[in-house]
Amino acid sequence: MRIKLISAMLARRVPRKSIIDAIKKLQGLRSDVGTALAAFSMTSSQGKDAKCPGEAGKKSPCGAPAKAGGGTAKAAPSPATGSGAPPKSATAGAKGRIIAVIGAVVDVQYDAHLPPILNALEVPGRTPKLILEVAQHLGENTCRTIAMDGTEGLVRGQPVVDTGAPITIPVGEPTLGRIINVIGEPIDERGPIQTDKFAPIHADAPPFVEMxxxxxxxxxxxxxxxxxxxxxxxxxxxxxxxxxxxxxxxxxxxxxxxxxxxxxxxxxxxxxxxxxxxxxxxxxxxxxxxxxxxxxxxxxxxxxxxxxxxxxxxxxxxxxxxxxxxxxxxxxxxxxxxxxxxxxxxxxxxxxxxxxxxxxxxxxxxxxxxxxxxxxxxxxxxxxxxxxxxxxxxxxxxxxxxxxxxxxxxxxxxxxxxxxxxxxxxxxxxxxxxxxxxxSRVMDPNIIGAEHYGVARGVQKILQDYKSLQDIIAILGMDELSEDDKLTVARARKIQRFLSQPFQVAEVFTGHAGKLVKLEETIKGFQKILGGELDHIPEAAFYMVGTIEDVIAKAQELAKSV
Missing domain, CATH: 3.40.50.300 (P-loop containing nucleotide triphosphate hydrolases)
Structure with missing residues (x-):
C-alpha cells in the first residue's frame, strides 16, 4: 500500500516533503489499527470468562456491572459428593462439543481446559446417563473418549461437560444385595443406593509397605x-x-x-x-x-x-x-x-x-x-x-x-x-x-504344614492309582486285581465320595443339610481313610456328609435300615 501511494505521488510530481508527511500519517494510522485490534482481543477473552449475565461484582461482556443475585451459569453435573468422593480437577464444569462418533469411541473438542486422562465426561440430557471416559489427547484441544453406554443418537456439535473426576461409584455396606452397573447406578429397580461414601474406579495398587x-x-x-x-x-x-x-x-x-x-x-x-x-x-x-x-x-x-x-x-x-x-x-x-x-x-x-x-x-x-x-x-x-x-x-x-x-x-x-x-x-x-x-501355589509343607501336605499327596496318589486301574477293571473286572490293588480301589472310592459335600445354598435341591467343615476335621477324616481305620465302613456312608463323625453316624443308620 505504501509503495503504491509513493508511486502515485511521484507520477503527479508531488514535492518530496509532502511525500514524507504522507508516509508518517500512514504509519500512525497503522499503529492505531494495531492498538484497536489488541483492545478488541482483550475484550472478547474477558467475555468468554464472564458470560452475560455475569457473577455479582464482575463486568459482563457488554460492559455493564452484573446485578447481585443475577442468574449464574448452570453448574455442570458431577459425581455425587460424599466422604469418599475424589477431589475435582480444575477442569470440572468445562464444556466441550462432540466432533466425531466412531462406534464406541467419541472425539470431543474443547476451546480450553482439556480434561485429564481417565476423567469422566457427561453428555447432558441423555437417559440413561451417558458417560465418556477420556482415553487420549489428540492435539488441537481434542480428546478421544470411550463411551460407557450406546452412542446411538449422538451428533456432531452436541455439548459435553467434564465432571472433574474419574468414574465415581457408591461404596460401602448399602451396596450389599444390590445390582449396579459400570458407573455405579442401581439396575435392580429398587431405587437409589442410600450412602454418602463414594470412590473412583481408578486407583493405584497398595504400596509395598502396606502389603x-x-x-x-x-x-x-x-x-x-x-x-x-x-x-x-x-x-x-x-x-x-x-x-x-x-x-x-x-x-x-x-x-x-x-x-x-x-x-x-x-x-x-x-x-x-x-x-x-x-x-x-x-x-x-x-x-x-x-x-x-x-x-x-x-x-x-x-x-x-x-x-x-x-x-x-x-x-x-x-x-x-x-x-x-x-x-x-x-x-x-x-x-x-x-x-x-x-x-x-x-x-x-x-x-x-x-x-x-x-x-x-x-x-x-x-x-x-x-x-x-x-x-x-x-x-x-x-x-x-x-x-x-x-x-x-x-x-x-x-x-x-x-x-x-x-x-x-x-x-x-x-x-x-x-x-x-x-x-x-x-x-x-x-x-x-x-x-x-x-x-495351588501354597501346596508347600513350609506353608500349610507337613501333616496337611502329606495327607493331600496321599489322597492324590490313591486317586491316581485308581484312575490307572480303571481300564483293567473295565476289561477284566475287579476279581483279576491283586489284594493290594483291591484295597486301593476300595479306599479311592471312599475318598471320592467323601470329597462330596452338601451345600447350604443347595439344601432346597438336595434335601441334605449344608455342612461347613473345618480344615482340621477335613485332614483328620482323610487321614483315617488313608490309614485303613474305616475300611469296614461301606462306601455309601461317605457320600454327601461333612465330617468323619457324620460318616460313622450314617453307617450306623444304614446298618439299622438293613
Whole structure:
C-alpha cells in the first residue's frame, strides 16, 4: 500500500516533503489499527470468562456491572459428593462439543481446559446417563473418549461437560444385595443406593509397605478345596468349568461360607457374560439366602456389565467391582471374596476398542497394552495389613488354546486353579472339583504344614492309582486285581465320595443339610481313610456328609435300615 501511494505521488510530481508527511500519517494510522485490534482481543477473552449475565461484582461482556443475585451459569453435573468422593480437577464444569462418533469411541473438542486422562465426561440430557471416559489427547484441544453406554443418537456439535473426576461409584455396606452397573447406578429397580461414601474406579495398587508378607490360607469350609487346592488370602484363583457342572452353586457356597467363617463380604462382577445367567444368579442367591431385601443381612454386592453392553462398559466393569472390594478391605478391614466372571471378556473388550483408539494390534489381534491392562487390575487384588481381597476368576480359553495371549497373560497372575470336571459331575459327586487337575501355589509343607501336605499327596496318589486301574477293571473286572490293588480301589472310592459335600445354598435341591467343615476335621477324616481305620465302613456312608463323625453316624443308620 505504501509503495503504491509513493508511486502515485511521484507520477503527479508531488514535492518530496509532502511525500514524507504522507508516509508518517500512514504509519500512525497503522499503529492505531494495531492498538484497536489488541483492545478488541482483550475484550472478547474477558467475555468468554464472564458470560452475560455475569457473577455479582464482575463486568459482563457488554460492559455493564452484573446485578447481585443475577442468574449464574448452570453448574455442570458431577459425581455425587460424599466422604469418599475424589477431589475435582480444575477442569470440572468445562464444556466441550462432540466432533466425531466412531462406534464406541467419541472425539470431543474443547476451546480450553482439556480434561485429564481417565476423567469422566457427561453428555447432558441423555437417559440413561451417558458417560465418556477420556482415553487420549489428540492435539488441537481434542480428546478421544470411550463411551460407557450406546452412542446411538449422538451428533456432531452436541455439548459435553467434564465432571472433574474419574468414574465415581457408591461404596460401602448399602451396596450389599444390590445390582449396579459400570458407573455405579442401581439396575435392580429398587431405587437409589442410600450412602454418602463414594470412590473412583481408578486407583493405584497398595504400596509395598502396606502389603502383608504372611502366607495364610483362606479356609473355605469346602473339603476338596481346602485339602487339595487351598486358597491363599489375597490370592487369585482361576475357576475352569463348562456349563452345568455346578460353577454357580460353588460360587454361592463360597460367598456364604466366607460370610459365616470370616464375617467377610463378597463382590460379584459379571463381565461380558449372558444377561440370563446374571438374572438367574441373582434369583438363586435370593432363594439361597445370600441376598435379602435388607443390606444388613445380605452378603454380596453385584456389578453387571453383560455381553449386550458396549465394549467400554465391559472393559471397566471389573474395575467397578474391584473398587467395591477395595473399600471393604481398606476401610472396613474385611477379608473379601471378589468373583469375576469372565476375566477373558475383560481382555476381549479392551481389544474391541483398541483399534478404534488408533493402536496397532499385537499378536492375534489383541491390544498392544494387554499385559499392562491386566497387570494394572490384578496388582490391586492383594492382601494388606487391613484385610485381604481373594479373587476367584472364571477363565474362558478360546478354542481350548492355552497359548492364546489372553488366557496366557491371565495364568501368569494365578495362585491356584480349581477345575470343575463333567466326568465327576456325572458320577453325582458335588462339588465336581477335579482333585488331580486342581493346583495351588501354597501346596508347600513350609506353608500349610507337613501333616496337611502329606495327607493331600496321599489322597492324590490313591486317586491316581485308581484312575490307572480303571481300564483293567473295565476289561477284566475287579476279581483279576491283586489284594493290594483291591484295597486301593476300595479306599479311592471312599475318598471320592467323601470329597462330596452338601451345600447350604443347595439344601432346597438336595434335601441334605449344608455342612461347613473345618480344615482340621477335613485332614483328620482323610487321614483315617488313608490309614485303613474305616475300611469296614461301606462306601455309601461317605457320600454327601461333612465330617468323619457324620460318616460313622450314617453307617450306623444304614446298618439299622438293613
Amino acid at each position: 502383608s508378607v504372611e502366607q495364610e490360607i483362606l479356609v473355605t469350609g469346602i473339603k476338596v478345596v481346602d485339602l487339595l487346592a487351598p486358597y491363599v488370602k489375597g490370592g487369585k484363583i482361576g475357576l475352569f468349568g463348562g456349563a452345568g457342572v455346578g460353577k454357580t452353586v460353588l460360587i454361592m457356597e463360597l460367598i456364604n461360607n466366607v460370610a459365616k467363617a470370616h464375617g467377610g463380604f463378597s463382590v460379584f462382577a459379571g463381565v461380558g457374560e449372558r444377561t440370563r445367567e446374571g438374572n438367574d444368579l441373582y434369583h438363586e442367591m435370593k432363594v439361597g439366602g445370600v441376598i435379602t431385601d435388607d443390606y444388613k443381612t445380605s452378603k454380596v454386592s453385584l456389578v453387571y456389565g453383560q455381553m449386550n453392553e458396549p465394549p467400554g462398559a465391559r472393559a471397566r466393569v471389573a474395575l467397578t467391582g474391584l473398587t467395591l472390594a477395595e473399600h471393604f478391605r481398606d476401610k472396613e478391614g474385611q477379608d473379601v471374596l471378589l468373583f469375576i466372571d469372565n476375566i477373558f471378556r475383560f481382555t476381549q473388550a479392551g481389544s474391541e476398542v483398541s483399534a478404534l483408539l488408533g493402536r496397532i494390534p499385537s499378536a492375534v489381534g489383541y491390544q498392544p497394552t494387554l499385559a499392562t491392562d491386566m497387570g494394572t487390575m490384578q496388582e490391586r487384588i492383594t492382601t494388606t495389613k487391613a484385610g485381604s481381597i481373594t479373587s476367584v476368576q472364571a477363565v474362558y480359553v478360546p478354542a481350548d488354546d492355552l497359548t492364546d495371549p489372553a488366557p496366557a497373560t491371565t495364568f501368569a497372575h494365578l495362585d491356584a486353579t480349581t477345575v470343575l470336571s463333567r466326568a465327576i459331575a456325572e458320577l453325582g459327586v458335588y462339588p465336581a472339583v477335579d482333585p488331580l487337575d486342581s493346583t
